[in-house]
Structure formats: structure tokens, C-alpha cells
Amino acid sequence: MPAQVYAYAESNDVANSVGNYIIKHQNAALQSGETFKIALSGGSLGKVLKKALVDNKDIAAEVNWDKWEVYFSDERLVPLDHEDSNYGLFNSLVLKNLPAHIVLPKVYTIDESLVTGKDGQVQDVDIEKDLEIASKYESNLPKGAKFDVILLGCGPDGHTCSLFPGHKLLNERSKLIAYISDSPKPPPRRITFTFPVLENATTIAFVAEGAGKAPILKEIFEDKHTKLPSKLVNDLTTGVQVSWFVDNSAIEGVGIVPSKY
Numbered sequence: 423m424p425a426q427v428y429a430y431a432e433s434n435d436v437a438n439s440v441g442n443y444i445i446k447h448q449n450a451a452l453q454s455g456e457t458f459k460i461a462l463s464g465g466s467l468g469k470v471l472k473k474a475l476v477d478n479k480d481i482a483a484e485v486n487w488d489k490w491e492v493y494f495s496d497e498r499l500v501p502l503d504h505e506d507s508n509y510g511l512f513n514s515l516v517l518k519n520l521p522a523h524i525v526l527p528k529v530y531t532i533d534e535s536l537v538t539g540k541d542g543q544v545q546d547v548d549i550e551k552d553l554e555i556a557s558k559y560e561s562n563l564p565k566g567a568k569f570d571v572i573l574l575g576c577g578p579d580g581h582t583c584s585l586f587p588g589h590k591l592l593n594e595r596s597k598l599i600a601y602i603s604d605s606p607k608p609p610p611r612r613i614t615f616t617f618p619v620l621e622n623a624t625t626i627a628f629v630a631e632g633a634g635k636a637p638i639l640k641e642i643f644e645d646k647h648t649k650l651p652s653k654l655v656n657d658l659t660t661g662v663q664v665s666w667f668v669d670n671s672a673i674e675g676v677g678i679v680p681s682k683y
């Protein structure tokens with residue numbers, strides 16, 4: 423299934439389109455099941471989610487938060503209220519801005535006590551603990567590690583989740599959640615979805631904005647041989663529908679014909 427690319431001049435339109443996409447897949451999931459299982463990323467996606475799910479009142483009214491199960495496609499091994507935490511970003515930008523009457527979603531976070539220790543202080547690097555964080559997170563994944571939607575970012579180096587170009591985790595097949603201690607982008611200690619989880623999703627959407635993303639999108643869409651992580655996701659042949667929500671500057675000079683969602 424070839425990836426669909428949806429492009430807009432304005433950032434608000436990108437966000438609204440992402441919001442409509444989420445609602446469509448939420449409704450489809452709730453027609454056949456009791457919960458909507460979504461995985462989020464960090465980085466620039468946080469602001470997009472706020473614009474889409476909090477600020478746009480029409481979309482906000484359609485979100486069945488109480489039926490959502492929220493996971494993170496990757497997480498940095500820092501306390502949950504740390505500025506680098508992907509959960510922390512979603513919490514501060516979205517969850518904390520929801521009206522008081524909203525029943526909050528079930529959100530699956532890393533076990534913070536393994537990062538901070540019982541005294542609440544961040545502990546020194548302890549690979550065994552970090553592996554335990556990854557395997558605990560894996561044990562909480564939905565049945566069959568099946569997500570209705572996975573929302574991804576694409577770093578300027580082509581990384582997605584915490585899967586970095588050329589890294590050995592690109593070949594990880596036995597673990598669904600893997601630990602990385604040498605992330606080239608700080609912070610170095612993280613956990614991440616692996617390819618078996620991405621391959622199994624119903625739908626995956628990338629969100630990428632800004633001229634800084636244009637060179638890497640050019641490589642992803644024009645270089646058949648590149649092995650960038652985002653390209654590997656883009657080329658999945660397991661039946662997952664991959665979409666891109668971008669602004670015009672992110673695809674400036676890229677040879678693709680975008681659509682409107």
C-alpha cells in the first residue's frame with residue numbers, strides 16, 4: 423500500500439487534519455471494540471496534538487477520552503515530569519488542558535520508580551534496571567501488540583521512535599520494546615517500539631513540519647535504496663496504511679503529489 427501524503431500551507435491545517443484522522447480511526451476502533459489504542463511520539467508532535475485535540479473545539483468534542491488507551495512509541499528514561507519526557511510533554515500540553523469534567527484516558531507510562539529510585543532521585547546508569555523498564559513496558563502492550571493508530575515523528579536524520587539510522591535496533595525481532603543506551607540524540611537512555619510493533623499496526627501516521635525536514639523527506643521519497651528508519655516504516659508491506667501529514671515547506675522540492683485529507 424503506497425503511503426499517502428497530506429500537505430497544507432498552514433500549521434493549523436496540518437493539526438486539524440491530524441485531528442480528523444485520529445477521530446476517524448477512533449470511531450472505527452470503537453465500532454468494533456471497546457477501546458481505542460493509540461501510540462504517541464514526542465518532539466514536535468506534542469504541539470500538533472494540543473492544537474488538534476484541545477484547541478480545535480469541534481474535534482475536541484468528538485474525542486472519547488475515556489475509551490482511549492495511550493502508549494508511547496518511544497520514551498526517554500527520565501522522570502515523568504522532566505522536560506525530556508514524552509509522557510511529560512503529552513501531559514503538560516494535552517492532558518492538563520482538558521476540561522475538568524473529562525474522564526482521562528488510561529495512559530501507559532514507564533515505571534518511573536525504576537528511573538528515579540525510591541528516594542525520588544534520578545539513579546546512575548543501571549542497564550539491568552533499564553532493561554527491566556523496557557520489559558515491563560512490553561508486558562503492558564495491548565493484546566497482540568496491536569495498535570489502531572501509531573503517530574510518529576521523523577527526525578531531521580530520518581529517525582523515528584528511538585530507531586536511529588544504522589543502529590542495530592533496526593534489526594530487533596525478538597523484543598517488542600527495546601532499550602537503547604546510545605541514542606545519538608540526547609538523552610541517550612530510552613526505550614522504543616521495534617519493527618514488529620510497527621508492522622502490526624492498523625495505521626501509522628507521520629507528522630513532519632518545517633523546511634528543516636525537506637532534505638530528509640526528499641531522501642525518503644526519492645531514494646529507493648536508502649535504509650533510513652522512517653523510510654523502512656514508509657515501505658512496510660505488512661498491510662499497515664502509512665500516511666504523512668506535512669506542511670508545504672517540509673516537502674518543498676520533494677517529488678511527490680500530496681493530497682488533502
Ligand SMILES: O=C1O[C@H](COP(=O)(O)O)[C@@H](O)[C@H](O)[C@H]1O
Pocket residue numbers: 462463464465466467496497508574575576577578581582583584607
Ligand atoms: O527524539 C525524538 O524525536 C522524534 C522526532 O522528533 P521531531 O521533534 O523531529 O518531530 C520523536 O518522534 C520521538 O518521539 C522523540 O523521542
